[in-house]
Amino acid sequence: MSHHIVEVKHLQHIYADGTVALQDVSLTIHHGESVAIIGANGAGKSTLLLHLNGYLTANSGEIRIGDFPLTKKTLPEIRRTVGMVFQDADDQLFMPTVFDDVAFGPFNLGLPVDEVKQRVKAVLEQVGAAHLQEKPPYHLSGGEKKRVAIATVLSMSPDILVMDEPTSGLDPFARRQLMGLLRDFQHTKIFTSHDLDMVVELCQRTIVLHKGIVKADGPTLEIFNDDALLAECRLEKPLSMQGCPVCGKGR
Amino acid sequence: MRSIDGAVLDLKRLDLLATGDSVIHRLDARAKVLTTLVFIVTVVSFNRYEFTALFPFFIYPVVTASLGNLPGGYIVRKIIMVIPFAFVVGMLNPIFDRELFVRIGPFAITGGWISCASIILRTVLTVGAAFILVGVTGFLSVCEALERLGTPRTFTVQLLFLYRYIFVLTEEGARASRARELRSCGRKGLGLASFGPLIGHLLIRTWLRAERIHMAMLARGFTGEFHSRQVSGFGWRELFYVAGWSAVFVVLRMENGAQWMGRLVTGVLS
Numbered sequence: 001m002s003h004h005i006v007e008v009k010h011l012q013h014i015y016a017d018g019t020v021a022l023q024d025v026s027l028t029i030h031h032g033e034s035v036a037i038i039g040a041n042g043a044g045k046s047t048l049l050l051h052l053n054g055y056l057t058a059n060s061g062e063i064r065i066g067d068f069p070l071t072k073k074t075l076p077e078i079r080r081t082v083g084m085v086f087q088d089a090d091d092q093l094f095m096p097t098v099f100d101d102v103a104f105g106p107f108n109l110g111l112p113v114d115e116v117k118q119r120v121k122a123v124l125e126q127v128g129a130a131h132l133q134e135k136p137p138y139h140l141s142g143g144e145k146k147r148v149a150i151a152t153v154l155s156m157s158p159d160i161l162v163m164d165e166p167t168s169g170l171d172p173f174a175r176r177q178l179m180g181l182l183r184d185f186q187h188t189k190i191f192t193s194h195d196l197d198m199v200v201e202l203c204q205r206t207i208v209l210h211k212g213i214v215k216a217d218g219p220t221l222e223i224f225n226d227d228a229l230l231a232e233c234r235l236e237k238p239l240s241m242q243g244c245p246v247c248g249k250g251r
Numbered sequence: 252m253r254s255i256d257g258a259v260l261d262l263k264r265l266d267l268l269a270t271g272d273s274v275i276h277r278l279d280a281r282a283k284v285l286t287t288l289v290f291i292v293t294v295v296s297f298n299r300y301e302f303t304a305l306f307p308f309f310i311y312p313v314v315t316a317s318l319g320n321l322p323g324g325y326i327v328r329k330i331i332m333v334i335p336f337a338f339v340v341g342m343l344n345p346i347f348d349r350e351l352f353v354r355i356g357p358f359a360i361t362g363g364w365i366s367c368a369s370i371i372l373r374t375v376l377t378v379g380a381a382f383i384l385v386g387v388t389g390f391l392s393v394c395e396a397l398e399r400l401g402t403p404r405t406f407t408v409q410l411l412f413l414y415r416y417i418f419v420l421t422e423e424g425a426r427a428s429r430a431r432e433l434r435s436c437g438r439k440g441l442g443l444a445s446f447g448p449l450i451g452h453l454l455i456r457t458w459l460r461a462e463r464i465h466m467a468m469l470a471r472g473f474t475g476e477f478h479s480r481q482v483s484g485f486g487w488r489e490l491f492y493v494a495g496w497s498a499v500f501v502v503l504r505m506e507n508g509a510q511w512m513g514r515l516v517t518g519v520l521s
């Protein structure tokens with residue numbers, strides 16, 4: 001299906017204070033692909049993602065989501081297609097209870113109350129947060145907030161899932177759970193992460209961002225085997241690809 | 252600042268109470284909003300020297316709060332918080348209005364004192380009713396009801412954002428002041444000098460965050476419409492509720508309930 005393609009052409013973003021966060025970024029992501037965007041702190045990952053649903057506007061360049069170029073007119077439609085989980089979960093939760101927060105999106109889609117209730121229950125169970133339903137979001141722990149934030153987006157069944165560091169702050173079990181969840185998600189997935197082991201497990205393709213430009217774009221394993229590239233971009237091999245320091249086995 | 256943070260958390264608790272389930276909670280929000288409006292208008296419409304006639308009106312907040320299972324102590328504490336503000340408003344009355352009103356034994360009470368007390372009492376009643384309304388309905392549903400009653404959408408949405416903004420501002424404020432406190436090593440910070448930049452910083456941060464939250468709302472299909480999970484229609488129950496309370500208010504407005512009760516009691520005794 002062509003309408004889940006994400007196409008970014010020569011994107012440049014300069015923040016108001018003159019910081020050039022993105023110099024010239026071009027990439028095309030096809031339907032059903034699972035793509036990781038990695039890079040050092042300040043490489044421009046979050047900035048790039050925030051363009052994908054029109055939160056930031058580019059200084060120059062073009063973005064197409066599916067058949068539409070991203071413009072003011074297509075924005076509502078595009079925001080329905082692209083589900084975005086922010087880096088900071090506090091920015092995502094704003095309703096008095098977890099239930100209301102997760103239900104916010106489905107209600108806006110115009111679903112009937114019973115269906116909304118069902119959906120909310122289902123996604124909260126998926127992320128393992130069913131027991132938090134009636135709690136206020138501001139009384140949750142960091143990882144719980146993250147899980148609820150992910151649920152708020154899943155509840156809208158987006159065609160393209162965009163996540164900014166989904167596993168940061170999660171405990172090992174929740175991280176596993178989330179990875180399982182992402183693996184089951186059939187549509188296009190794009191996420192940034194410093195969790196390189198997750199990247200190896202979940203993504204066939206990796207894009208390396210360095211100082212606002214795409215330094216590499218290709219199969220994940222190839223990229224993680226390019227030591228020169230990794231060193232230049234302040235990255236390293238995922239632990240799962242390194243020899244075991246304790247028992248000495250492995251590559 | 253920590254106490255402000257506490258106060259806001261307390262305010263959030265009010266919103267949380269609205270998720271409860273009781274006879275009052277189940278009523279359509281519009282019925283509760285209308286009744287509260289009638290209540291406020293009646294209470295405010297008394298003349299400025301009215302004092303005793305206001306007391307019977309406490310029946311409304313007391314009955315709704317208890318039927319709605321709101322914790323009494325909490326509501327009372329919230330209401331006490333606004334008394335100083337009401338006092339500031341009424342403070343000058345005793346100074347300017349020295350006309351003798353009643354004399355009880357050796358005490359002469361001037362009209363100024365009466366009207367000052369009346370202002371405080373009316374504030375307690377109206378603010379209390381508003382608090383309770385939010386407590387049994389939720390701010391979101393109140394806004395939704397206002398809209399369905401014909402208030403322009405731009406107004407209700409602004410109201411809702413304002414309400415959200417209070418939370419955002421105080422959350423950011425609490426964080427900033429905590430950071431400042433922790434790094435000032437027990438001294439009183441860097442005194443006033445560090446407050447200026449702190450406030451400026453705070454406003455920018457709040458603004459940016461409010462913007463990101465707005466973004467999160469837009470990203471989830473927000474078009475200026477709010478939906479609550481409570482499905483309810485304006486049925487006979489609601490009609491009865493509004494009409495019943497309104498009748499009580501009108502009667503209490505026409506007749507001085509306190510005097511009437513007094514007469515009843517003396518009538519029974521004699």
Ligand SMILES: Nc1ncnc2c1ncn2[C@@H]1O[C@H](COP(=O)(O)OP(=O)(O)OP(=O)(O)O)[C@@H](O)[C@H]1O
Nearest residue numbers: 015016017019021040041042043044045046047048
């Ligand atoms: N609102 C802003 N105003 C000015 N500069 C900004 C703003 N937001 C980010 N930047 C700058 O833009 C650059 C890219 O930031 P970005 O948040 O995209 O990094 P990132 O790759 O997501 O990093 P991290 O891994 O730490 O999340 C950074 O140098 C940052 O200082």
Ligand SMILES: [Mg+2]
Nearest residue numbers: 045046087164
């Ligand atoms: Mg980032």
